[in-house]
Amino acid sequence: LAKTTQPISMDSYEGQEVNITCSHNNIATNDYITWYQQFPSQGPRFIIQGYKTKVTNEVASLFIPADRKSSTLSLPRVSLSDTAVYYCLVGGDFNKFYFGSGTKLNVKP
Template identity: 90%
Template sequence: LAKTTQPISMDSYEGQEVNITCSHNNIATNDYITWYQQFPSQGPRFIIQGYKTKVTNEVASLFIPADRKSSTLSLPRVSLSDTAVYYCLVGDTHNDMRFGAGTRLTVKP
């Protein structure tokens, strides 16, 4: 299983764009990159998933460089309600999803 490394915490202000980078140097050819969000006392919630290049949905964008050894989750114009822990997961099967410590994002007014 590919190991991931993320910053432990990040601070931002309302209205700013936030970019959270995840390193996964030993990502395998078949691995996908998936990001989850977790609020206190709630289960993780899927945000976005990608394999290469760029993926965008109504919530976020995911940028994956050609070597796929890292990925960046981009949250446009964050609000106070985006304060949460964000997890980067890498795997190629339904059994491969292992959560790391995640990045605790704090959005300030």
């Protein structure tokens, strides 16, 4: 089960781009990388998932280098409502994801 390492917290200001990096040195060949967002007292919400290179959707981009030992979630032009905890997960076929403590992002006005 591949474990992940993320910064405990990050601060940003409204309108800035935020990049959160996650290390997963023991990632397996069939593991995908998935990011979730969680607000207090709510269930985690899926943001983005990728296997290699770059993935982009309407809310974020995910950058994965060739060795796949890390990944970076990029949030363009954050707003106050993006203040949340962000989890990086690595999992394969059976999806026994390991949720670490995540990164608490604090967006300031």
